[in-house]
Amino acid sequence: MQLKSYKAGAVGQVEFDEAPFGGSVLYRTLKDAVVMYQANQRQGNASTRGRSEVKGSNAKPWKQKHTGRARAGDRKSPIWRGGGTVFGPKPRDFSYHMPVKARRVALRSAIAGKLRDEEVVIADLGQFSSPSSKVARKILTDLGNPRRAVVVLGEADQNVWKSFRNFAGVRVSTAQDLCAHDVVAGGLIIAEASAMDALIARVGKPEAASSSTDGGAA
Structure with missing residues (x-):
């Protein structure tokens, strides 16, 4: 050709x-x-913080019953603002x-x-x-x-x-x-x-x- x-x-x-x-x-x-x-x-260096890694108190914010509010365990809960991320990315190796x-x-x-x-x-x-x-x-x-x-x-x-x-x-x-x-x-x-x-x-x-x-x- x-x-x-x-x-x-x-x-x-x-x-x-x-x-x-x-x-x-x-x-x-x-x-x-x-x-x-x-x-x-891919670098694979994306990383998020779980509830055990974010800053906050482990104390229960209010008692469990008779407050009229929803139950809460601590302020690092994933459903709270500033709480941990659920199943977020962590550093990993994508290569094969x-x-x-x-x-x-x-x-x-x-x-x-x-x-x-x-x-x-x-x-x-x-x-x-x-x-x-x-x-x-x-x-x-x-x-x-x-x-x-x-x-x-x-x-x-x-x-x-x-x-x-x-x-x-x-x-x-x-x-x-x-x-x-x-x-x-x-x-x-x-x-x-x-x-x-x-x-x-x-x-x-x-x-x-x-x-x-x-x-x-x-």
Whole structure:
């Protein structure tokens, strides 16, 4: 299939073999991976005070009978203003994990969906010899100023990260750290050829990855 390419300020086309990513999207597995990621991001530090934790006297405010008022045990009762909270949230850990194979399938499905929607650009980012927001802005402008984008690198590069970090909606990740949520929520995928090779080796279908000699990128 034909994908957009970017090199030295020029936007063109490049042949890419999508077979290692299967071409089909397993929506249920992909949704499970995204929900897992979101759950793992929750801090879980919400906390309320029960009746044993709020400030107040334990004394009975009035006698039980013959006052004409409702019975009351103490001023920390949940039905009183300033009283404790019933079944309120307490700090907890929301995180959980899917099997490694399921996460790989989810990432492969996410990339397949982006390839199908033509939201992947194979880019040569070798010009970042030092941090430069000007160069990063030019790349985004040449690619149509996407509202959201994920720059995927074959290897970690501080210069690239520092160049893109101030742009809203743009994040930088390595192929090794990329997850299904990053792909689904990331918008346009701007990936180095080496990053695509690494993704094929990481999550590509075994039979397709073994038959590919150059990672599919031309």
